Amino acid sequence: MSKTRIAFIGAGNMAASLIGGLRAKGLEAAQIRASDPGEETRARVSAEHGIEVFADNADAIQGADVIVLAVKPQAMKAVCEAIRPSLKPEQLVVSIAAGITCASMNNWLGAQPIVRCMPNTPALLRQGVSGLFATAQVSAEQRQQAQELLSAVGVALWLAEEQQLDAVTAVSGSGPAYFFLLIEAMTAAGVKLGLPADIAAQLTLQTALGAAHMAVSSDVDAAELRRRVTSPAGTTEAAIKSFQANGFEALVEKALGAAAHRSAEMAEQLGR
Numbered sequence: 319m320s321k322t323r324i325a326f327i328g329a330g331n332m333a334a335s336l337i338g339g340l341r342a343k344g345l346e347a348a349q350i351r352a353s354d355p356g357e358e359t360r361a362r363v364s365a366e367h368g369i370e371v372f373a374d375n376a377d378a379i380q381g382a383d384v385i386v387l388a389v390k391p392q393a394m395k396a397v398c399e400a401i402r403p404s405l406k407p408e409q410l411v412v413s414i415a416a417g418i419t420c421a422s423m424n425n426w427l428g429a430q431p432i433v434r435c436m437p438n439t440p441a442l443l444r445q446g447v448s449g450l451f452a453t454a455q456v457s458a459e460q461r462q463q464a465q466e467l468l469s470a471v472g473v474a475l476w477l478a479e480e481q482q483l484d485a486v487t488a489v490s491g492s493g494p495a496y497f498f499l500l501i502e503a504m505t506a507a508g509v510k511l512g513l514p515a516d517i518a519a520q521l522t523l524q525t526a527l528g529a530a531h532m533a534v535s536s537d538v539d540a541a542e543l544r545r546r547v548t549s550p551a552g553t554t555e556a557a558i559k560s561f562q563a564n565g566f567e568a569l570v571e572k573a574l575g576a577a578a579h580r581s582a583e584m585a586e587q588l589g590r
Protein backbone atom coordinates (compact mmCIF):
# COMPACT_ATOMS: atom_id res chain seq x y z
CA MET A 319 0.00 0.00 0.00
CA SER A 320 3.04 2.28 0.16
CA LYS A 321 2.09 3.90 -3.17
CA THR A 322 -1.61 2.98 -3.45
CA ARG A 323 -3.97 5.92 -3.92
CA ILE A 324 -7.37 5.47 -2.32
CA ALA A 325 -10.57 7.49 -2.89
CA PHE A 326 -13.50 7.25 -0.50
CA ILE A 327 -16.97 8.00 -1.83
CA GLY A 328 -18.92 8.97 1.27
CA ALA A 329 -16.96 10.25 4.27
CA GLY A 330 -19.25 9.14 7.12
CA ASN A 331 -18.50 6.96 10.13
CA MET A 332 -17.11 3.92 8.38
CA ALA A 333 -14.99 5.88 5.88
CA ALA A 334 -13.55 8.05 8.67
CA SER A 335 -12.66 4.94 10.63
CA LEU A 336 -10.96 3.31 7.62
CA ILE A 337 -9.08 6.55 6.86
CA GLY A 338 -7.94 6.78 10.50
CA GLY A 339 -6.80 3.15 10.40
CA LEU A 340 -4.88 3.63 7.15
CA ARG A 341 -3.18 6.77 8.43
CA ALA A 342 -2.22 4.93 11.64
CA LYS A 343 -0.69 2.19 9.45
CA GLY A 344 1.53 4.80 7.80
CA LEU A 345 -0.32 5.81 4.63
CA GLU A 346 0.45 9.40 3.66
CA ALA A 347 -2.43 11.89 3.69
CA ALA A 348 -1.65 12.60 0.02
CA GLN A 349 -2.52 8.98 -0.86
CA ILE A 350 -6.09 9.40 0.40
CA ARG A 351 -9.01 11.48 -0.89
CA ALA A 352 -12.68 11.57 -0.01
CA SER A 353 -15.90 12.99 -1.38
CA ASP A 354 -19.14 13.70 0.45
CA PRO A 355 -22.10 16.03 -0.16
CA GLY A 356 -21.96 17.34 3.43
CA GLU A 357 -19.79 20.45 3.84
CA GLU A 358 -19.37 19.81 7.57
CA THR A 359 -18.47 16.16 6.97
CA ARG A 360 -15.84 17.18 4.42
CA ALA A 361 -14.39 19.81 6.78
CA ARG A 362 -14.24 17.26 9.62
CA VAL A 363 -12.37 14.50 7.76
CA SER A 364 -10.09 17.01 6.13
CA ALA A 365 -9.20 18.60 9.49
CA GLU A 366 -8.85 15.26 11.28
CA HIS A 367 -6.78 13.40 8.68
CA GLY A 368 -5.25 16.16 6.52
CA ILE A 369 -6.66 14.63 3.32
CA GLU A 370 -8.02 16.37 0.24
CA VAL A 371 -11.83 16.39 0.05
CA PHE A 372 -14.28 16.92 -2.79
CA ALA A 373 -17.99 17.66 -3.22
CA ASP A 374 -18.00 15.87 -6.59
CA ASN A 375 -17.40 12.09 -6.55
CA ALA A 376 -15.97 12.12 -10.07
CA ASP A 377 -13.19 14.53 -8.96
CA ALA A 378 -12.28 12.31 -5.98
CA ILE A 379 -11.75 9.14 -8.03
CA GLN A 380 -9.36 10.70 -10.55
CA GLY A 381 -6.00 8.89 -10.35
CA ALA A 382 -7.15 6.51 -7.59
CA ASP A 383 -6.05 2.86 -7.64
CA VAL A 384 -8.80 1.87 -5.21
CA ILE A 385 -12.26 3.44 -4.92
CA VAL A 386 -14.09 2.69 -1.67
CA LEU A 387 -17.87 3.01 -1.84
CA ALA A 388 -18.84 3.96 1.72
CA VAL A 389 -22.34 5.34 1.21
CA LYS A 390 -25.62 3.90 2.51
CA PRO A 391 -26.93 0.95 0.46
CA GLN A 392 -29.90 3.05 -0.74
CA ALA A 393 -27.50 5.58 -2.34
CA MET A 394 -25.36 2.97 -4.13
CA LYS A 395 -27.22 2.76 -7.44
CA ALA A 396 -27.17 6.52 -8.05
CA VAL A 397 -23.52 6.83 -6.91
CA CYS A 398 -22.36 3.96 -9.17
CA GLU A 399 -24.23 5.20 -12.22
CA ALA A 400 -22.89 8.72 -11.74
CA ILE A 401 -19.20 7.70 -11.48
CA ARG A 402 -19.40 5.11 -14.30
CA PRO A 403 -18.28 7.49 -17.11
CA SER A 404 -15.22 8.58 -15.08
CA LEU A 405 -13.97 5.08 -14.18
CA LYS A 406 -10.81 3.53 -15.61
CA PRO A 407 -10.89 -0.26 -16.20
CA GLU A 408 -7.94 -0.87 -13.86
CA GLN A 409 -9.51 0.89 -10.86
CA LEU A 410 -10.56 -1.49 -8.07
CA VAL A 411 -13.96 -0.77 -6.54
CA VAL A 412 -14.34 -1.85 -2.90
CA SER A 413 -17.88 -1.73 -1.52
CA ILE A 414 -18.69 -1.84 2.16
CA ALA A 415 -22.43 -1.27 1.57
CA ALA A 416 -24.50 -3.98 3.20
CA GLY A 417 -26.59 -6.11 0.85
CA ILE A 418 -25.48 -4.76 -2.55
CA THR A 419 -24.33 -7.67 -4.73
CA CYS A 420 -21.41 -7.64 -7.16
CA ALA A 421 -23.88 -8.36 -10.00
CA SER A 422 -25.87 -5.22 -9.12
CA MET A 423 -22.67 -3.18 -8.96
CA ASN A 424 -21.44 -4.56 -12.27
CA ASN A 425 -24.81 -3.59 -13.78
CA TRP A 426 -24.44 -0.04 -12.52
CA LEU A 427 -20.65 0.39 -12.97
CA GLY A 428 -19.79 -1.82 -15.95
CA ALA A 429 -17.21 -4.63 -15.89
CA GLN A 430 -15.12 -3.19 -13.05
CA PRO A 431 -13.07 -5.37 -10.65
CA ILE A 432 -15.06 -5.43 -7.41
CA VAL A 433 -14.38 -6.49 -3.83
CA ARG A 434 -17.53 -6.64 -1.70
CA CYS A 435 -17.02 -6.47 2.05
CA MET A 436 -19.17 -6.86 5.12
CA PRO A 437 -17.51 -5.12 8.08
CA ASN A 438 -19.13 -4.63 11.50
CA THR A 439 -19.58 -1.75 13.93
CA PRO A 440 -16.52 -2.41 16.15
CA ALA A 441 -14.52 -1.35 13.06
CA LEU A 442 -15.22 2.16 14.37
CA LEU A 443 -12.80 1.26 17.23
CA ARG A 444 -10.51 -0.71 14.86
CA GLN A 445 -11.74 -3.91 16.53
CA GLY A 446 -13.92 -5.08 13.66
CA VAL A 447 -14.05 -8.21 11.56
CA SER A 448 -14.96 -8.27 7.86
CA GLY A 449 -15.85 -10.89 5.29
CA LEU A 450 -14.48 -10.13 1.79
CA PHE A 451 -15.42 -11.48 -1.62
CA ALA A 452 -13.62 -10.68 -4.88
CA THR A 453 -14.99 -11.01 -8.42
CA ALA A 454 -12.95 -12.87 -11.06
CA GLN A 455 -11.66 -9.56 -12.52
CA VAL A 456 -9.79 -8.72 -9.29
CA SER A 457 -6.00 -9.26 -9.56
CA ALA A 458 -3.80 -10.73 -6.82
CA GLU A 459 -2.35 -7.26 -6.18
CA GLN A 460 -5.84 -5.77 -5.85
CA ARG A 461 -6.87 -8.53 -3.40
CA GLN A 462 -3.87 -7.57 -1.32
CA GLN A 463 -4.89 -3.90 -1.44
CA ALA A 464 -8.43 -4.74 -0.27
CA GLN A 465 -7.02 -7.01 2.45
CA GLU A 466 -4.78 -4.23 3.75
CA LEU A 467 -7.61 -1.68 3.59
CA LEU A 468 -10.01 -3.73 5.73
CA SER A 469 -7.19 -4.91 8.03
CA ALA A 470 -6.74 -1.26 9.03
CA VAL A 471 -9.93 -1.59 11.12
CA GLY A 472 -9.71 -5.19 12.31
CA VAL A 473 -9.53 -8.73 10.98
CA ALA A 474 -10.25 -9.37 7.26
CA LEU A 475 -11.32 -12.84 6.08
CA TRP A 476 -11.76 -13.95 2.44
CA LEU A 477 -14.80 -15.94 1.32
CA ALA A 478 -14.95 -18.34 -1.61
CA GLU A 479 -18.59 -17.57 -2.47
CA GLU A 480 -20.43 -14.25 -2.47
CA GLN A 481 -23.55 -15.88 -0.98
CA GLN A 482 -21.57 -16.56 2.21
CA LEU A 483 -21.76 -12.82 2.91
CA ASP A 484 -25.36 -13.40 4.08
CA ALA A 485 -23.97 -15.74 6.74
CA VAL A 486 -21.23 -13.22 7.61
CA THR A 487 -23.96 -10.59 8.03
CA ALA A 488 -25.82 -12.97 10.36
CA VAL A 489 -22.75 -13.91 12.44
CA SER A 490 -20.54 -10.82 12.70
CA GLY A 491 -22.42 -8.01 10.91
CA SER A 492 -25.40 -8.19 13.26
CA GLY A 493 -23.40 -10.06 15.93
CA PRO A 494 -22.46 -7.12 18.19
CA ALA A 495 -26.18 -6.60 18.92
CA TYR A 496 -26.54 -10.23 20.10
CA PHE A 497 -23.77 -9.66 22.66
CA PHE A 498 -25.41 -6.38 23.70
CA LEU A 499 -28.66 -8.30 24.21
CA LEU A 500 -26.90 -10.87 26.40
CA ILE A 501 -25.26 -8.03 28.35
CA GLU A 502 -28.68 -6.43 28.90
CA ALA A 503 -30.26 -9.73 29.99
CA MET A 504 -27.40 -10.68 32.35
CA THR A 505 -27.42 -7.21 33.92
CA ALA A 506 -31.21 -7.38 34.45
CA ALA A 507 -30.90 -10.89 35.93
CA GLY A 508 -28.15 -9.67 38.28
CA VAL A 509 -30.45 -6.88 39.49
CA LYS A 510 -33.26 -9.42 40.07
CA LEU A 511 -30.80 -11.44 42.15
CA GLY A 512 -30.28 -8.40 44.40
CA LEU A 513 -27.34 -6.45 42.91
CA PRO A 514 -27.36 -2.66 42.44
CA ALA A 515 -27.82 -1.89 38.71
CA ASP A 516 -24.41 -0.23 38.25
CA ILE A 517 -22.60 -3.15 39.91
CA ALA A 518 -24.58 -5.69 37.84
CA ALA A 519 -23.67 -3.76 34.66
CA GLN A 520 -19.96 -3.54 35.51
CA LEU A 521 -19.76 -7.21 36.47
CA THR A 522 -21.41 -8.20 33.18
CA LEU A 523 -19.33 -5.89 30.98
CA GLN A 524 -16.00 -6.84 32.51
CA THR A 525 -16.96 -10.53 32.28
CA ALA A 526 -17.80 -10.13 28.58
CA LEU A 527 -14.46 -8.38 27.97
CA GLY A 528 -12.47 -10.92 29.98
CA ALA A 529 -14.18 -13.90 28.33
CA ALA A 530 -13.59 -12.42 24.85
CA HIS A 531 -9.89 -11.82 25.63
CA MET A 532 -9.56 -15.39 26.93
CA ALA A 533 -11.31 -16.87 23.88
CA VAL A 534 -9.21 -14.82 21.43
CA SER A 535 -5.85 -15.49 23.09
CA SER A 536 -6.42 -19.15 23.97
CA ASP A 537 -5.13 -22.04 21.86
CA VAL A 538 -8.25 -24.12 22.60
CA ASP A 539 -11.79 -23.51 21.31
CA ALA A 540 -14.72 -21.96 23.18
CA ALA A 541 -16.29 -25.35 23.95
CA GLU A 542 -13.10 -26.49 25.73
CA LEU A 543 -12.78 -23.18 27.61
CA ARG A 544 -16.38 -23.62 28.78
CA ARG A 545 -15.70 -27.19 29.93
CA ARG A 546 -12.67 -25.97 31.89
CA VAL A 547 -14.73 -23.44 33.86
CA THR A 548 -17.67 -25.83 34.42
CA SER A 549 -17.09 -28.04 37.48
CA PRO A 550 -19.38 -31.06 37.84
CA ALA A 551 -22.46 -30.20 39.91
CA GLY A 552 -21.21 -26.61 40.29
CA THR A 553 -22.88 -23.24 39.74
CA THR A 554 -21.79 -22.80 36.09
CA GLU A 555 -23.09 -26.25 35.23
CA ALA A 556 -26.46 -25.38 36.79
CA ALA A 557 -26.71 -22.30 34.55
CA ILE A 558 -25.49 -24.05 31.36
CA LYS A 559 -27.91 -26.95 31.91
CA SER A 560 -30.74 -24.45 32.33
CA PHE A 561 -29.73 -22.62 29.10
CA GLN A 562 -29.57 -25.89 27.16
CA ALA A 563 -32.79 -27.35 28.59
CA ASN A 564 -34.50 -24.21 27.26
CA GLY A 565 -33.16 -24.68 23.73
CA PHE A 566 -30.32 -22.11 23.74
CA GLU A 567 -28.41 -23.49 20.71
CA ALA A 568 -31.58 -23.91 18.64
CA LEU A 569 -32.61 -20.37 19.54
CA VAL A 570 -29.27 -18.97 18.33
CA GLU A 571 -29.39 -21.03 15.13
CA LYS A 572 -32.90 -19.79 14.38
CA ALA A 573 -32.00 -16.15 15.09
CA LEU A 574 -28.94 -16.23 12.80
CA GLY A 575 -31.01 -18.00 10.14
CA ALA A 576 -33.53 -15.14 10.30
CA ALA A 577 -30.72 -12.57 9.89
CA ALA A 578 -29.19 -14.42 6.89
CA HIS A 579 -32.61 -14.73 5.27
CA ARG A 580 -33.27 -11.01 5.75
CA SER A 581 -29.83 -10.20 4.31
CA ALA A 582 -30.61 -12.15 1.11
CA GLU A 583 -34.05 -10.54 0.91
CA MET A 584 -32.58 -7.03 1.27
CA ALA A 585 -29.94 -7.73 -1.40
CA GLU A 586 -32.76 -8.69 -3.76
CA GLN A 587 -34.72 -5.48 -3.01
CA LEU A 588 -31.73 -3.10 -3.06
CA GLY A 589 -30.26 -4.54 -6.26
CA ARG A 590 -33.20 -3.53 -8.42
Ligand SMILES: NC(=O)c1ccc[n+]([C@@H]2O[C@H](COP(=O)([O-])OP(=O)(O)OC[C@H]3O[C@@H](n4cnc5c(N)ncnc54)[C@H](OP(=O)(O)O)[C@@H]3O)[C@@H](O)[C@H]2O)c1
Pocket residue numbers: 327328329330331332333353354355356359375388389390391393397414415416436437438439440491
Ligand atom coordinates in the same frame (compact mmCIF):
# COMPACT_ATOMS: atom_id res chain seq x y z
N1 LIG B 1 -21.37 1.67 10.48
C1 LIG B 1 -21.18 0.36 10.49
O1 LIG B 1 -20.87 -0.23 11.53
C2 LIG B 1 -21.28 -0.47 9.24
C3 LIG B 1 -21.12 -1.85 9.29
C4 LIG B 1 -21.18 -2.59 8.12
C5 LIG B 1 -21.40 -1.97 6.92
N2 LIG B 1 -21.58 -0.63 6.89
C6 LIG B 1 -21.85 0.01 5.59
O2 LIG B 1 -21.00 1.11 5.40
C7 LIG B 1 -21.67 2.10 4.61
C8 LIG B 1 -21.48 3.45 5.27
O3 LIG B 1 -22.01 3.40 6.58
P1 LIG B 1 -21.74 4.56 7.64
O4 LIG B 1 -22.18 4.04 8.94
O5 LIG B 1 -20.36 5.10 7.46
O6 LIG B 1 -22.81 5.65 7.10
P2 LIG B 1 -22.76 7.23 7.20
O7 LIG B 1 -22.05 7.67 8.43
O8 LIG B 1 -24.16 7.72 6.98
O9 LIG B 1 -21.85 7.66 5.95
C9 LIG B 1 -22.31 7.73 4.63
C10 LIG B 1 -21.85 9.08 4.07
O10 LIG B 1 -22.12 9.08 2.67
C11 LIG B 1 -22.59 10.37 2.34
N3 LIG B 1 -23.31 10.35 1.07
C12 LIG B 1 -24.67 10.28 0.83
N4 LIG B 1 -24.90 10.33 -0.49
C13 LIG B 1 -23.70 10.44 -1.11
C14 LIG B 1 -23.30 10.55 -2.46
N5 LIG B 1 -24.19 10.54 -3.46
N6 LIG B 1 -21.97 10.64 -2.73
C15 LIG B 1 -21.04 10.64 -1.74
N7 LIG B 1 -21.38 10.55 -0.44
C16 LIG B 1 -22.67 10.45 -0.12
C17 LIG B 1 -23.48 10.71 3.51
O11 LIG B 1 -23.80 12.07 3.52
P3 LIG B 1 -25.24 12.52 4.15
O12 LIG B 1 -25.23 12.10 5.58
O13 LIG B 1 -25.24 14.00 3.94
O14 LIG B 1 -26.30 11.79 3.36
C18 LIG B 1 -22.62 10.26 4.68
O15 LIG B 1 -21.71 11.27 5.06
C19 LIG B 1 -23.13 1.67 4.51
O16 LIG B 1 -23.40 1.19 3.23
C20 LIG B 1 -23.28 0.56 5.52
O17 LIG B 1 -24.15 -0.46 5.05
C21 LIG B 1 -21.52 0.15 8.01
